[in-house]
Amino acid sequence: MxxxxxxxxxxxxxxxxxxxxxxxxxxxxxxxxxxxxxxxxxxxxxxxxxxxxxxxxxxxxxxxxxxxxxxxxxxxxxxxxxxxxxxxxxxxxxxxxxxxxxxxxxxxxxxxxxxxxxxxxxxxxxxxxxxxxxxxxxxxxxxxxxxxxxxxxxxxxxxxxxxxxxxxxxxxxxVEERGRVWLHHGSSISHGSEAAGPTSTWPALAATLGGVGLINLGLGGSALLDPFTARAMRDTPADLISVKIGINLVNLDLMRLRAFGPAVHGFLDTIRDGHPTTPLLVVSPILCPIHEDTPGPGAPDLQALSTGRVRFVATGDPAERAAGKLTLGVIREELARIVRERSADDPHLHHLDGRALYGQADHEVLPLPDNLHPDAPTHRLIAERFATAVFAEDGVFAAGAA
The missing domain is CATH 2.60.120.260 (Galactose-binding domain-like)
Structure with a gap:
């Protein structure tokens, strides 16, 4: 540095x-x-x-x-x-x-x-x-x-x-850092797209509610299981770690199911090389209707753009799932399976279904304005639900967890 x-x-x-x-x-x-x-x-x-x-x-x-x-x-x-x-x-x-x-x-x-x-x-x-x-x-x-x-x-x-x-x-x-440090990695949603300000991204709000310091590796369009990101997380001191995986892999149409599982394992293995017993939470995607059952790539809606509105669409074919194309539904199933199998030997590894943070009922009330990113009220909703599920006394990031 x-x-x-x-x-x-x-x-x-x-x-x-x-x-x-x-x-x-x-x-x-x-x-x-x-x-x-x-x-x-x-x-x-x-x-x-x-x-x-x-x-x-x-x-x-x-x-x-x-x-x-x-x-x-x-x-x-x-x-x-x-x-x-x-x-x-x-x-x-x-x-x-x-x-x-x-x-x-x-x-x-x-x-x-x-x-x-x-x-x-x-x-x-x-x-x-x-x-x-x-x-x-x-x-x-x-x-x-x-x-x-x-x-x-x-x-x-x-x-x-x-x-x-x-x-x-x-x-x-x-001022020296005091208290626990939470290291989080995710997509543009974790980065804070459409949040009202830097302290109002959902990770920043959740960190405040949880009473922890934040290192936010939310990288818009770039949560892609890159090995160099895993090595950066491996080498960064932290008391709590979470990774939110899925949406960018789908909307970039980056890999197929055959590559996805080993890539997740490799990403987690690398983090564990530097943090063997740190509480590590794998979070699957929040609801995103355009990609629930339709693969990517995602693309700007050019018709909406011609009227000055930014919206996104999925351009894949649902039938392509049979050939190994990824959707959010496929990714959630795989992440749940991978964490379940790994946690037999890693009791500090945990899983959270992203739809517990933002699901179908929430979408009816707070739809994604551009079909992809939550707005400011939804960032707060996600943060509050994350803090309740993860930082509470019985949560995996509770005060005695690290």
Whole structure:
């Protein structure tokens, strides 16, 4: 991890103190890269990134879902200069700017955005991209209580964010991680697609309800049983681990049933190489009607896109299941079988059917707006159900579980 501090000790500008951005101020990132502008948090280590040139993975792992600055201070004002990279989709409505959320002693204390920055425009028909450069901006929070406190700044979960400078009107000090750490891996749903903000993704909400620290390896479009992701999880200290497997394998039509089972075993074996007795939860997909019985690949609904709406469709044929194509139903059956068989020798391995978090009855009330991703209220529903099922006294992540 490249964590070479910016030159010099904390500097003063008038009544402001500028503190170098270093590893000890950040949580939730597995790697930090020095750039021409500052510090870029990554959620996969450099070795993993070097093993895959997929631009989708490169984009999402650099979006800092779950990454936050944490420090002690009595400052009443905080400024964070960043260079965001915002996404736009040709033909789709403009996306809102990413949200920065401030917590003071664990309680919400402010939200803001950073205007400007770079823009990455993606054509959903051809997947061609156009990148335009911009200037850094500032996220400012003031009116904070004038006493010693723990301050957290959660970075936008869906917007690549280079950290340029941290300024406060009082000194800051790093805070050691206390309590248990939960390491979670999943798809864009875990990444936080359509969540209201970085503390409102379902893993962030569930971590708050469970009283644990979060490392979120939810990688939009990229929960694909990649060996380098398993090795990253193997090498990351954690007290609790979960993997949510399925939807990306279907909507990318990545593999067949013959490859799926061994790939799951290999992924779990690798994690177990570094965490032999850590509670490990395998979560199958939540309900997604377009892919329950219809294989992928998934694709944008071009007719809806022509009217400015983003929706997804499944393009496979249900009859192709006989040839080994994956659907969510097939994946749930296989995951339940694999965990059941492995748990005979691994009592710390557990399974959760994703439909217990969001199922058919929920879909009737809270349908997936784009046929694929839950909206903000559904993120909260999933988080509350996960916390009740997993972090409760009789849950597999209960306080005495690790």
């Amino acid at each position: 490249d964590t070479t501090p910016a030159p010099g000790a904390p500097s003063h500008r008038g009544d402001w103190i500028t503190t170098p951005l270093t590893e000890d101020l950040l949580r939730g990132a597995l790697d930090l890269e020095r750039t021409a502008h500052g510090l870029l948090p990554h959620r996969l280590p450099a070795r993993a990134r070097a093993q895959c040139t997929d631009p989708q993975l490169a984009m999402v792992e650099a979006q800092p879902s779950g990454v936050r600055l944490v420090f002690r201070t009595r400052a009443t004002a905080v400024e964070l200069d960043t260079l965001p990279t915002k996404r736009a989709y040709t033909g789709a409505p403009p996306r809102p700017d990413g949200v920065y959320e401030l917590l003071v002693d664990g309680r919400p204390a402010g939200r803001t955005t950073v205007p400007g920055g770079n823009t990455l425009t993606i054509d959903m028909e051809t997947w061609a991209t156009d990148r335009r450069t911009g200037e850094p901006g500032t996220a400012r929070f003031d009116g904070l209580p004038d006493h010693e406190k723990t301050v957290e700044i959660w970075l936008p979960h869906n917007e690549t964010t280079e950290l340029v400078a941290l300024r406060t009107d009082a000194p800051v000090a790093a």
